[in-house]
Amino acid sequence: MATGDLERGNGKSRGNCYNRSSSSYSVENDEKQWTSWLVPMFVVENVAVFCCGRCVVRFLGRLSFQPTRENPLFGPSSNTLEKLGALEWYKVVHGNQGWRLITCIWLHAGVIHLLANMLSLIFIGIRLEQQFGFIRVGLIYLLSGLGGSVLSALFIQCNISVGASGALFGLLGAMLSELLTNWTTYTNKAAALITLVVIIAINLAIGILPHVDNSAHIGGFLSGFLLGFVLLLRPQFGWVGRKNLPAGAPVKSKHKAYQYVFWVIGVDLLVVGFSVGLVMLFRGENGNDHCSWCHYLSCVPTSKWHCGNS
Template sequence: MDKYIKNLINRLCEIYGYNIIEFQGTMPGFESTWGAVKKYENAAEVIFFSNVNDYNSLNKESFLNSLKNTLQCDNIRLIQIVVGNNVNERIYPQCEYIFINIVDNKILYYSTGLENKVEELLNCMRRASSNYEKTEVSIITYILITVNVLAYIVTAYLSGNFVDSNINVLVFLGAKVNYLIARGEYYRLITCMFLHGGIMHLLLNMFALYSLGPFIEKIYGKTRYLIIYFLSGIVSSIFSYMFSTAVSIGASGAIFGLLGAALIFAMKMKDRIGRGFITNIVSVIFINLFMGFSMSNVDNFGHLGGLIGGSAITLLLGIGKRY
């Protein structure tokens, strides 16, 4: 049910210019804490979702007061989307309503005057059910993970150890070594991004890339994603070269660049996705930086460089056309 509702909200935003709204607190009569809102000059239209079994437990007055404070608007039109299986009789919510049978993906009943909204919802429902938008495979993320894993297999073979990498092997394969870079081996600013010091180092970074990469790939598109990843990694290596003399390896600088890209997206789209997303991204960044500065053998300057580089590059590139 939650996935069905999120799909409808996303399409209302993408096709008809609604914004996503998160309702504060838990109130009876709601199937989802997310809805869609469209603001006009002196009014707002709010679409929210209820389950057919408890749609009438809504406290309309309390809900309206909460929305007036959130939207800073007194003239609010409520449209209640009731979702569930088929019923044998008409339903009578407290607001204007549209009843959707999610089993058959059909609209059964609706209030008089909502014909335009019904057409919008039908269009969104048709697009969802007919695979209008093909599911995108995060091919770039999978390629990056594959390259990192293959590089680790080579490292492990040459090291004669699958758990820990030999430092001499890492230097031979292209780790960031300051005096070698100063001697003209600039390729190390890139190759070091694909080397890891041990199996746990690899697994942690690949898990982070697998979790974050598909989101960035979807938001910015494959080309921008590659640019953000590689340039963030290079800036990370440059920061490490400038401020740290230690041998450095790992994909974490590029991954911090992806976090920077996610932060820029959240800040630019805060009116559509809510400030909670910004808080979550900032929390993840802060926790990772704090952990890095609390542990030894962590290239914190590389992390900072990746974060700064990813944020700056994303500002220059902009967000993909779909947003």
């Protein structure tokens, strides 16, 4: 599994930092394996947007792609990304351009950024789509990307943001909640949980570096984590194998009681979280006014770098 990072512009520059790790664990079930086509389509769409975006803005000359000393990711300038639909707080709140909360998910700061995120999407998304189908995985991807954009806009209002990392962190969050809510169906439970938690922790820790939008990572992760409880339930083995039971044999319920509890909590927190976040955003509020320490989640200043206006 792997995850890339969602780039945040610091002034007019871009940075990149990502981590890739791998793990494997098995799940004991006989559910249908779906053919993955949506995730590969997402990959193609992201690549197409990047390539077509370069053609569309070719007339901008030097603004189309920055010199490598300004953008080491081999990508377009901040001005170009802004024209193509990057997330910018002022235009979302005061320019009635809420669509930027979605379009920014399909933009990338450069070739390296695009490649890292698409490799991550392939490793994470195909597995989930094969097990749970395109509808549920597609919803998690899009809603997590939206959740990441909302939190990013609330806490980072002086820079633009692009990238699919909020959605990718949502898939990681969904994998974690899926493991917890379907705990009894897994073998090597402890190893699976430790591996996944370490991967998530490492990637979130990378987000404290400058030029990386950790607010989007966290927003996407939390959205995906809650969506996993709602959308990725597995039935009990006794219910799956009910057709093989003799007549009159007792049949287990489809889901365990704790799974229903997780489902209710997940739905409630999702509704409240998205409602509060969107209301605060379109009222023009700054999340930092309500959380004096939250800016450290996106960047921790050291002697090696400064965070500027985070």
